[in-house]
Amino acid sequence: MDPIVVISIFSGLILIMLFIGAPVKPLRFIGQGVVKILIGALFLFFLNEFGTSLGIYVPINLVTASVSGLLGLPGVAALIAIETWII
Template sequence: MDPIVVISVLGGLIFLLLIIGAPTKPLRFIGQSAVKVLIGAIFLFFLNAFGTSFGIYVPINIATAAVSGLLGIPGVFALVAIQTWII
């Protein structure tokens, strides 16, 4: 496709969303999920900070942050169990 056509279509969609308004429910879900993933990363940071004295270390990446953020404390325990039994 021609880049001008792609830019025109994207610009038209953005203009349409500005006039009509973006659907709030999907955007709210995405925002809440992003906050939960950040909280999960913070959980893992503190786990790694205090767990190193016990030999516990879980790498912080998007997958582990999502598991610990969306599942909460049971997700953190599951990651620790997986990390200790797999390695």
């Protein structure tokens, strides 16, 4: 698709949401999920930065960021264990 078409579709959706109103609860749930995934990616980034001297490296992708973001530090520990012993 052309960028003009995409921008005009998003602009139209924003205008519709301004006039009608957005459902608050689903947007809040989606926003919290996105923030948790970003925090998980940040956890993995710091793990990779400080863990390379110990030979620990976990790739950062949507699945690993989701696991580490939703489960927190136990999720990061599980990813390290999976990367070390299984893969």
